[in-house]
Amino acid sequence: MARAWRSAISICAWTVTAVAGITAVGAASVALSGWLIQGVEAANGSRRTAAERSAMGDYFGGVSAVFSGLALLLLVVTLLFQQRELRLQRRELSLQREELAASRAELRRSAEADMRSLHVQLTQMAMADPSLAEVWNDFSAEPDSTLRQNLFANLTFGHFLLAYAWGNYSDDEILVHAQNLVRSPAFNRYWVASRPRKAALHPDSDEGRLFRIFEQAIAAVSSPQAPAPGPDT
Numbered sequence: 001m002a003r004a005w006r007s008a009i010s011i012c013a014w015t016v017t018a019v020a021g022i023t024a025v026g027a028a029s030v031a032l033s034g035w036l037i038q039g040v041e042a043a044n045g046s047r048r049t050a051a052e053r054s055a056m057g058d059y060f061g062g063v064s065a066v067f068s069g070l071a072l073l074l075l076v077v078t079l080l081f082q083q084r085e086l087r088l089q090r091r092e093l094s095l096q097r098e099e100l101a102a103s104r105a106e107l108r109r110s111a112e113a114d115m116r117s118l119h120v121q122l123t124q125m126a127m128a129d130p131s132l133a134e135v136w137n138d139f140s141a142e143p144d145s146t147l148r149q150n151l152f153a154n155l156t157f158g159h160f161l162l163a164y165a166w167g168n169y170s171d172d173e174i175l176v177h178a179q180n181l182v183r184s185p186a187f188n189r190y191w192v193a194s195r196p197r198k199a200a201l202h203p204d205s206d207e208g209r210l211f212r213i214f215e216q217a218i219a220a221v222s223s224p225q226a227p228a229p230g231p232d233t
Helices: 004-039 049-129 129-137 144-167 171-180 184-197 205-223
Strands: none
Touching: 049 129, 049 144, 129 144, 144 171, 144 184, 144 205, 171 205, 184 205
16 A cells, blocks of 8 residues: 555656746746847837847747657656556556455465364364254254264365365265265165265255265265275275
8 A cells, every 4th residue: 555655646746846847948938039029129120120039030930849859758757657656556456456455365264264163173072972963953863983984084074075065086086085985885774874964955055065066976986996995095
């Protein structure tokens, strides 16, 4: 903002300087012409004097053209400086917009990380005390061991969701991890229990896209030609 103010002040200063220069040149031209004309008119008139006056008038015209050219040159220089200052000001504003956009993105990532941390804490409380999981009512009437596995599987899915939303994994990379996860009977049990809620998500949301990738992984693993997971998965 301070740079923008300095640019605006510089533009105003150049404008005032140009106007003052043009005004000074015009005033000097008028004063000089008037002084010379008064001197000529004070002389005695004759045919020869008239010719001399005509030549003097031509001289005045040349002087006036020089002053007009100088004024035009000052105006052009001022416009060039104004154009340069405006270009710099637009560049400053563009950089400021980029910085604001980066700050908003960073604040959003920080808020998502805080929300994820809170979710992990709540899940850990429910895993430590299964009676608290009844508040969520996500996995009702499940043994404590199964409940803990479902909660941990949900944390794992949430981990991949956050990484996917932040762009840490591509669709193909997520698919590889998903194919490894869905081979686990415990994760499959969690998926069957939570699938109806995930299927109702908006298809364009991050979780909706991740849900479709996991569904694709399940279909690929269920295929008779599904390859065994590699050692790096």
